[in-house]
Structure formats: structure tokens, C-alpha cells
Amino acid sequence: MADHGSDQFAIRVRDLVVGFGEQIVIDHLYLDVRKGEILGLVGASGAGKSVLMRTIIGLLPKRSGHIEVMGVDIEGSLDHSDRNAAAIWGILFQQGALFSSLTALQNVEFPLREKLALSASLMSEIATAKLEMVGLTPEDGDKFPSELSGGMTKRVALARALALDPAVVFLDEPTSGLDPIAAGEFDDLIRTLHQTLGLTVFMVTHDLASLNTVCDRVAALADGKIVAIGSMADMLRSDQPWVKAYFHGKRSLMLQPLAS
């Protein structure tokens, strides 16, 4: 649970550099995510949004810099010290990344089984509770990932990400591939769970509607740096050329009333 103590930031990224070979993707980047907020990260395709997220969660090695999640140092790529960090965050991957050999319920039980010593009955009750909290029925729990629709897959993946009641949840394009109704429902779900569970949410997204309705703050990534960060209104007022192009393009006309 988010505990408003001395440190008010859930994620702190300091002077981060990430690159592959000659290419520098993240170039001396600074980013703070406050506890209990929903931060949306936007950026052009290939600008390094996913790289940034994967570096923060320890899947990619960093060249230099400092990353802290809920007061825990994230060192380079995953090693044993980071295994303990697995309980402070939950991750919703873009394609769900559900284990295909396990049913939906078993997918949600998996982190509980691995990390906690619980009786089988309590574990399945907790897992069913999570499935119901993300809007699925206990019957859906018996289905295999191949039998789930895109929206259901994302919901099960979210239930799995929330299985251990993490303080921070990372969402990689949570609404991509969903129809507007399902995407809207998913946005509501994120909002509701954010309130009930007191989550900090770090969300990579391209969905302008999600950014507008769900996010407390938006950060824009361009040229390997955070070029603008603030509320939606701040974004719309920004003079940074890329941010301007992004939020004032044809597809963002629906946001215009907010700008004035």
C-alpha cells in the first residue's frame, strides 16, 4: 500500500543512460513518479518508452545512472537482489504474457504460490478475488489464455500483476488492441483499482483518451529525455515542438476544448 512517509516518490530515475551498441536510446534522463499517482508516458514509436520501462523494471541493463523504485535500488539487469523487488511491482505486458500452459486462475495464483506460503484454498480464494476485482467471473478462471479474448487477456494479466498487492504497477500499452468500449472499461478499471488499492501506476500509452481520463500527470519522452511533464492541460500549453505535434495533431482535436 502507498504509505505517505518521508519519501514521496515511488519511482526516481536519475541521470539514466541506456544504449545498444553505438546507439544511445535513453540519454541522461530524469524522472520522478509520485506515490499514488497515475503517470502516463508518451513518445514517438521507437523513442524508447518501452526501453525506459524495461530498464526501470530491470529487464534491460543501464549504462549509467540511478533507479529507485519504492526506495529499492534497481541494479543493472535482473539479479538476485532484484528478485525481492518482484513483490513491490506488478507488470502488465503489452501482449499479456500469460503463461499459456496455465489456466487464467492458475496464472493469477502463480506469483502467490511462488512468493507466499499460503494454503491452497486461501490461495485460490485470493486469486478468484483478484479475477473478480478486474471484472471477470470465477468461470473465466478455468479458461486457458488461448480461449480468452483480447480484453479478457489484459484483465487476467492485470489480475496477475496485482496478485501480490504491489505498490507500483507498470502498464505497457494497456488499451492497445482493444475496441473503444473495452478500452474505456479498462480505463475505468485502472482508475477504480488505483483508488481501492492505493496504487502508483506507471503507464506507457498512445491512447489519447486514456491519457486524458486516467492519468494524473503525463510525461513526454523525446530524444532520450523527458521533454515535458505535467497535467494534460500543461501538455496542451507546452511549446516543445514534439509535444505540440503530438497533442495538437488531427487525432487530438477532441482534446482542444481543454486547451483554452
Place this chain on the structure above:
Amino acid sequence: MSSVPLLGETIHGDTIELVPSGSWTAGYATALENLFDVVSPKLQKAKGLKIDMTGVRELDTLGAWLIEKISRHARTSGHSVAVIGVADRYTGLIDDIKLVNRDKPVRRAKRYPALTNLEAIGRSTFGGIKEVSIFLQMLGALGTAGFGMLRRPRSLRVTSVAYQLYQVGWRAIPIMALVTFLIGGIIAQQGIFFFRKFGAESYVVDLVGILVLRELGVLIVAIMVAGRSGSAYTAELGSMKMRGEIDALSTMGLDPVEVLILPRIIALVGALPILAFIGAMSALYGGGLVAWFYGGMSPPIFLARLHEAVSVTHFEVGIIKAPFMALVIGIVACSEGLLVKGSAESLGKQTTISVVKSIFLVIVLDGAFAVFFASIGM
């Protein structure tokens, strides 16, 4: 900050008052479950239940569910339940958790083992019939496409056939030659070793010659081709199916059998006899070398004996089988490829099935040919 969870209890007459405190979070899962197990039998006696949540410093789904489980249990037994002192930030969670685990999942009806076995037998029988029909359908589709190709020879995809010939024929030569070379050598060594006891070493040439030309040359090559090229066909077509490429072809008005499958099978039917020939020669070469170094039979003598021992008939019996085996391998590989469903798991499963089934069918076909040739006296 987090602290060890506790559960105080006081009894006022018929009412039991529970006072949870500390961190009721997943981090203390084991401790929490123990607390729950200790307290739940005592609840049976009490008429009323009061839970004072004032002391709870942290609460997550796990803790909230345990509290809910205690109070729900008491409520269903008809006792009065009061939960008080819930901090504002946790009311949403407490309210939400009241809604979950309400309906018990429907238990599947228990099934009798004998009936299950009977069902499995029935299903596999019908499955077998279905597989025969899939094989025949693919054969029919190939026949149609083949006739179409004969009527309009220009519709044959020459580039594709040439590419597949290169893949399954030319590039397979080294491994086929090596394997059959070793097999020929092994047969010769075993033959010499055992025939020596009867002083009949020279008959090893008959053994190697007839066995390799009639049976083993083509059989080993066909099995290798099933494993090497058949699996590749299944995987290629399967991944095309997965990515919707086959649907894309159909929507453009093209027949996937004509575009993808016919060239592959023509290439396989063309390549396998050549590979079988190379394999047979390589096996004879291996046998000859072993006869020379291990059995002390010089190459001219080996060749002379070979000339007496084998006739063109033996070679014909072997090589006639090759195109039929190629056809079976190709049909099985391609139809299994088209049976791939959406997942990568199914691709792997279908590839395994393809290899196992085509090797099985190649051996069955070889047996059928043996009976046939024996009855016509070849």
C-alpha cells in the same frame, strides 16, 4: 510502516470482539493465515461478532479478504456482525472485497474411469478416421492442383520448385551421404563379424548390396527427409497459417495448395529418389571401405562380388519406393502444417505429430511394398 499483524480477542457474554492490528498485508501471509486458523473455531460458539479495525495500519486484498471471510462466515451462520473503525482509505477495498467469491464455481460432474477410458477409445477411433480423411483430402486437393498445372503448365511456380529442390535436395546431400555411409559401414562390419564364424565372410557383399539397395538406402533417407524437410514444411506452413498468410492468399483468389503445397511436394518427390540413389551409393562405398580395412577384401574383389550379387531389379525395387514415400511425407507435413492453430505451442505440437506420423507411414509403406514385390516376384 509495516509491523507484525496481531489479532486480539475479548469475549463479552455471547459476543466476541476481534481487534486486528498491525500490517494485514501479503508480506505477512503465513502469520495472517495462522491467526485466522486460530480464531475461526472460536467463532462457532459466539452469537455475535464485532471487528474493530482501528488498529490496522496497513491493509491489502489478502488482509481484507481474511477479515471478510471471518465476518461472512459468522453472517451466514446467522450471527450479528459489526465491522467498525475502518480507515477512510480502506473503505473502498473493504466494500469491494464483500462482492467477491460469492458464487462457488460449479464443480464438474464426477466421471467414472471406465466410461472415461471408453470415451477415449471412441474418440481416438474417430480421430483415426478423421486423419485418414484429412490425408485423402490433401491428396485430392493435390491431384486437382496437379491437373490444373498440367492443363496450364505455365501456372507451375518454377522459382518456388527450384528453391524447394535446393532446400530439400541439394542442401540435404551431405548429411544423407554421411548417415548412409555410416550405416553401410556398420552393416558390413556386423556382417563380417558374424559371417566369419561360418567362414562365409565373402557373403557380406550380398548382405550389404541387397539390403542397402532394396530396403535400407531408401528407408534411412526417407526417415531422414521426414525429420529434416517434413518438419520444415510443417513449421513453415504452420507459421504462415498462424500469421494469416494463408488466409491472405485465399482472399487474393489464389489456391494455397497450388501456390504453397504443390511446389513443395513436387520438389520432395523429385529430390527423394536422387537422395536415395546417393544414399545407396554412399552406403555401398562405406560397406566397401569396411570390407577392405576390417575384412581384408580388396576393392576389385568387392566390386566383382557386388556385380554377381545384385541385379538391377534390387536397385529398381528400392528406387521405385522413393517417390511414393516422398508423397506420403509431403502430404502429412503439409496437412499437419495447415492444422496449426493460433499459438506457438500448437505449431510445436503439429511439427512433432508430422514427423512421428510421416516416419510411421514411411515404414508401413515400406512393408506394403515388400509384400507387393514379393508377390510379383521381384
